Structure formats: structure tokens, C-alpha cells
């Protein structure tokens with residue numbers, strides 16, 4: 001079992017922005033990956049290029065900027081987050097394809113107020129326990 005450690009303020013901000021948006025919101029989780037889990041130090045919101053309530057995509061140039069920011073701050077991109085509008089926080093078919101490309105932690109929040117983190121390993125979705133830090 002691996003864990004995703006995230007500060008309450010960060011999780012709250014993602015949930016809050018998700019609830020205020022009619023389209024999926026998205027961004028990156030920056031931090032460090034250790035043996036027992038992912039430690040989120042910073043969250044970076046990006047635009048949803050598709051502006052859609054059912055899918056998201058981040059512009060490659062914006063992704064590059066986040067990579068550079070992470071490098072400057074000596075952090076890694078340990079995950080991706082996005083929201084689901086009025087449906088549960090489980091990965092969609094399209095998310096699975098994305099998870100195959102981005103083999104890091106996927107934090108999904110629902111505008112219904114729930115959230116979960118997932119990892120694709122050996123072609124299977126594994127849920128990672130989210131530990132909220134005060």
C-alpha cells in the first residue's frame with residue numbers, strides 16, 4: 001500500500017475550485033516520491049485546454065512550464081489532479097489512457113465532494129490512500 005500525503009489547504013483548494021467550475025479543472029502535484037508514498041509540497045493549476053465537463057487536457061507548453069518550475073524548486077512532478085463534474089471520482093476510460101502515459105499518482109476530486117488517488121500498475125488501477133495533513 002502506498003500513500004499520497006497532501007496538506008488540507010491544498011486538497012481544500014482543489015475541491016473548492018472544482019465546485020466553482022462547470023468544466024473539469026486540472027493541474028499538477030509537485031513534491032517528492034519516497035518508498036512509502038507521494039508527498040505533495042505544492043499544487044499548480046493549469047488550464048483545461050478542452051474546456052469540457054467530461055474530459056481534460058493540459059497544453060504541452062504549459063506542461064513544460066510546470067516541469068521547469070519543478071526543476072527550479074528541486075521538486076518532482078509526482079502527480080496529476082483533475083475534477084469530475086457531478087460524477088464519482090473514479091478514473092474514466094480516457095483517464096486510463098492518460099494514466100498509461102503518466103505513470104504517477106492521479107488525484108481525482110468530484111464536485112460531489114469526494115476524492116481518491118490512483119496509480120496504474122501492471123495494467124491495473126490501484127487505489128492509493130490519501131492522507132490529509134493539517
Ligand SMILES: [Zn+2]
Nearest residue numbers: 084091092095
Ligand atoms: Zn477523469
